[in-house]
Amino acid sequence: MTELTETPTEVITPRLELIGITRRFPGVLANNNVNLKVMPGEIHALLGENGAGKSTLVRFIYGVQKADSGKVFWQGRECTIPSPRIARQMGIGMVFQHFSLFDAMTVEENIALGVEPELAKDNLADKIQRVSAQYGLLLDPGRYVHTLSVGERQRIEIVRCLLQKPKLLIMDEPTSVLTPQEVEDLFKTLRRLSGEGCSILYISHKLQEIKELCHTATIMRMGEVVDDCIPSEETARSMAEMMMGKNLLSPVRANRHEIGAPQLSVHGLSVKSPHHHGTDLKDINFEVRSGEILGIAGIAGNGQRELMEVLSGEVPVGNADAVVMNKKSVGQFGPKQRRKAGMGYVPEERLGHGAVADMSLWENAFLSAATGKNLLNKGFILIDRSTEFAVSVVNGFRVKTPGVKHAASSLSGGNLQKFIIGRELLQDPNIIVVLQPTWGVDAGSAAAIRQALLDRAADGAAVLVISQDLEELFEVSDRIAVISGGRLSESQPTESLTVDDVGLMMAGLSHRGADPEPAPGTGEVEGPRVN
Amino acid sequence: MLYWSPMLAVVLTILSGMVMFALLDVNPAKAIHTFFVAPVSSLDGIAELFVKATPLVLIAIGLSFGFQANVWNIGAEGQLTIGALASGGLALAFYDVDTPFLLPGMMIAGVLGGMTWAAIPAFLKTRFNTNEILTSLMLTYVALLVLSYLVHGPWKDPEGMNFPESRLFHEAAQLPVILEGTRLHLGGLLALLAVAAGWVVMARHIIGFQIKVIGMAPMAASFAGFKKARIVWLSLMIGGGAAGLAGMIEISGPIGQIIPVISPGYGFTAIIVAFLGRLNPVGCLLAGCLMALTYLGGDNAQIEMNLPNAVTGVFQGMLLFFLLACDVLIRYRLRVVSKKVPEAA
Known part of the structure; x- marks a missing residue:
């Protein structure tokens, strides 16, 4: 200039x-x-x-x-x-x-x-x-x-x-x-x-x-x-x-609400990544209690995707006790059973993972809510009820779309993400796991999504947010932990951390709680790996 | 636009066919007439069309379930053969018994036979991640050899002058004709039923939904908790069962016994039918009739104009070729890349 x-x-x-x-x-x-x-x-x-x-x-x-x-x-x-x-x-x-x-x-x-x-x-x-x-x-x-x-x-x-x-x-x-x-x-x-x-x-x-x-x-x-x-x-x-073009509402946290009993606990979880060049999870421990939001920070590729797959049940764990939902060992449960047990989850990829691009919104609503919302009758799809549910998601989360008969791919990223989050939240899960909830989403939608997560926590749900966006984590989390190289640090109350602390932990420079030595009893994770 | 592609392919096939006939020194207009119009100019001809279309439509509907889930069963010909053998074996075993339960029994045997043959690729794929294209195709040749062994050996007609054929089935083992004076039999109705059932399952049932999701977005299927192995089994069982039923319909309908060649490649032609019909049951019905017409037209051209029977294969091949070409060119545009740089600073 x-x-x-x-x-x-x-x-x-x-x-x-x-x-x-x-x-x-x-x-x-x-x-x-x-x-x-x-x-x-x-x-x-x-x-x-x-x-x-x-x-x-x-x-x-x-x-x-x-x-x-x-x-x-x-x-x-x-x-x-x-x-x-x-x-x-x-x-x-x-x-x-x-x-x-x-x-x-x-x-x-x-x-x-x-x-x-x-x-x-x-x-x-x-x-x-x-x-x-x-x-x-x-x-x-x-x-x-x-x-x-x-x-x-x-x-x-x-x-x-x-x-x-x-x-x-x-x-x-x-x-x-x-x-x-x-x-x-x-x-x-x-x-x-x-x-x-x-x-x-x-x-x-x-x-x-x-x-x-x-x-x-x-x-x-x-x-x-x-x-x-x-x-x-x-x-x-x-x-x-x-x-x-309008006044922006920033997310508001409800007044300190009750933090209750642990809803989701993970103990000594070690899993070999099923992906090429993936990151193995090494001895992961954490708890999310009802009414709180736990944030997990980390740079992409440090095990977030693997952690998400294990939590959603897409990759079952050998040891059933490693993942406990509300006192029930669910390590070997698949995604459907975990949903039934009260979990809702939102993967990172909107198109192709959280939603089917070429299917209509009502079909995408049916995709994960079929059992939770009783949208099936003897194996046949109840189209009216599915449509009704999709409309309630669209209205409840202000999804901009000409109608629920339109394909998921016709929505902008932010609108589709609101739709997916809404679809999960309206099934009333008491445990919510989200990966990168506002990745590539516009500011207005991001604020709405964060607010929805805060509201669910205030209503007593246990929420786990895995994200690379530190601003977001500081905005919503009660506690923050960092994942680096497949290991998770101890979580710290958000008030006691600064962005720089977390940034350094993300880069793996500081091993605050993340032990660089292999933990005993996790021999299977020590494969020949390049990084 | 994607629904125009089959129409366009048909038009292009007929045009190229005319060019081909002209090069062969045959009057193109007359050839096309002999091929596509003459065979269906009589009631008998139309009945024949449905007789030929029946196995094609049945198999194509079965296969389109698998194809939508990206399960590529191309061994329907073998599954048809084993289905025919299972039901034919039952017919021969109860050769002397006249009971109305024989036909339903044969249908069940045919379906189970086809399923059994399709179970092998399903098991290998879900257990060892074997490529089902190869296993199902190779098993077709095994099935044809089993057929050949049986008609040349144990199942040969004892009074058949040593011809490699089984005994003619008893009345109770033959599908009743539903249009007096023609060969159109009960199988035609079964095919129509399959169209309706296929449409309902595909559009309204959770099975069809799971198959579509797996095909369009495998990750979304695992997000929803649909099990891939289950869908692989299911789609191979549907495809194998439909092909097995088609085999039963062939031997207890138009053929009436077991002979060394049960199908003129219905199992393979049905793959073209499935794609021409856009993997949609109603589409498969229309495409099946069109394909059946190429069989009839080929026979007719052979008799009337002395053209080689290979013309049928050429037409079927051209149809698939143009269909695939139309699909690609409708979705993508060819571009010539130039090396020229525009005048810019």
Whole structure:
């Protein structure tokens, strides 16, 4: 931004200018007459709820998607961007929210696959090392991807873009998988890039980060640009309100309610991961009591998925006593039996795990509520009752949808997540286990989901929230534990912890309660493992 | 759009067929007429169409359950054969007994026979994670050899001049004709019943729901607590049972005895029928009739125009080919990637 103010007389050509971009999908106007100007060296935030049209817009800029009308000016010249390949050649790089990396290949091999063949030809490893040293993105070209943390994997994607010397870097939700320390490092890199004149288009929901990092912000709602602002002059709250067009309600905790007897207890749980490059669970112990929310923090890939599978019953445990629900040993129960015993759970993946993309909402409501809500009669589906239940979820959780006959895939991420959470909560479980409840969900929906979890706890349910989002855990949890390398630390009351404490524990630097030595009696977990 | 794909495939098949006939120096219009119109221009012809369509529709409905659950049973031909042998064995064992219970008994035997043969791939898949495509296909050849052994040996007609055929079944072991003067038998009604039952189970029953969820989103199925092994067994039992019943219908309907070739590849053609019918029971009914027409047309073209019988196979193959091509091209677009970079800074 300094160069903007230093040369007031000279007119600076924007790096990228969009005029009147419109894109219509069947039934929705994803982008309506969008104008956007990104200056050289500017870190420009693109803000908006899920479904506001940000993704459509950046996919258009990166050549993945076409627009129905509108003009693009790149460094002052009108042009078209027909494909990502051409976008890269023009100097546009993009780091997607979900990485496209091959686990079984090295860093160098992965980068070679994603860049122009000419660039990959000679001394790619040297080039990688040079770029990663220059921008503080430590990376060893010879390492295999499956041995890397999520933060390191993101560095691969960033280095892959930087090798092509981009003039505009698009980052889609880059910090959602990082520890606070990793976020700091990322910001240093981005600031250096900006100082060198590279423009950055930064998409995020985390308003605090945008305030800290971005020079300007464009706010989108329902496919239109509704506002512009200078984030440093706003508060997170004011930006959230611009984004949603209404006053934001932050979750409220009910007055200290009664914490009761343990509902869900896990004792000495050790399980070998059924997945390739998964993390084995090692001697996990915890208790969730009725009326409280236990938060489990950790960086992705430290055993959260395995823990979730064991708790939901999708992977049964040999020792039935390892998982106890309300004094009943349920280690060998499957998901259906655990639901019957009073558990509701929400997996991380919305489409494909928590819901079937191509099935209607009422069928998805039936999916997990068939027994809990008596939606079956002698094996036949009671369509009316299932529809009724689905409608009650849609109404009770303010799911935006034209109707329950529409497919789950037609909902935006936040709305589908509200639907899934609502479907589980309306079955009145007394134990609730959720993994990443607000991952990739817009601020409004996230607040509603957190509030719903707090309300259930206040009503006496035992709630377990496994999440990478520390802000979220501090907002809802009574106690927080950290999972790292398949081991779970002792839980601590939330009031006694700071974000930095937890961040350090997540990174595995401090072994507060997480014993680095293998626990006795868990010999089976010591397989030959690379990491 | 996906429902237009079969229509488009049929049109393309007929057009290519005409080109093929033209290249063979046969009048295309006349050939197409002989192939697709002449066979069903009489009541007898229409009855024949349903006789041929019956096993195809039955098997296709059974298979479409498995295909929706991503269980690829392609051994229906073998399951049909074993079903025919089980029911035929019963008919021969009670050769002298005239009882109305024989036919129902044979139906049950046919279904159980087909299920038994499908149980082998089911067991191997759920126990050892064996690929059911290979096991079910290979078992087809085993079944055909069992058939061959029985008609050339123990079950050969003692008064049959040493021809490899069983005795002709007694009246009580033959399906009654339901349309006087034609060969259309009770099996046709059974196939219609299967269409209705298949539709109800698929659209309204928990079994159909579980099968669909497993096929579309295996993780969501495990989230809901549906057991994969159970669905593998169930879909193979449904497919095997339907194929076994089709085998029983063939030998106690149009054939009336056990002969070395019971089916002209119904078990394999039914795979095309299932996909052409979009794995939907009603679709299978329409597709089954169309496929039956290619059999009749092939016979007719052989008699009337001296065309080789292979024409039938060519038409069936083209139909599947165009169907798959239409499905892919409707969902995906071909793009030529250019290396040119636009004029930009």
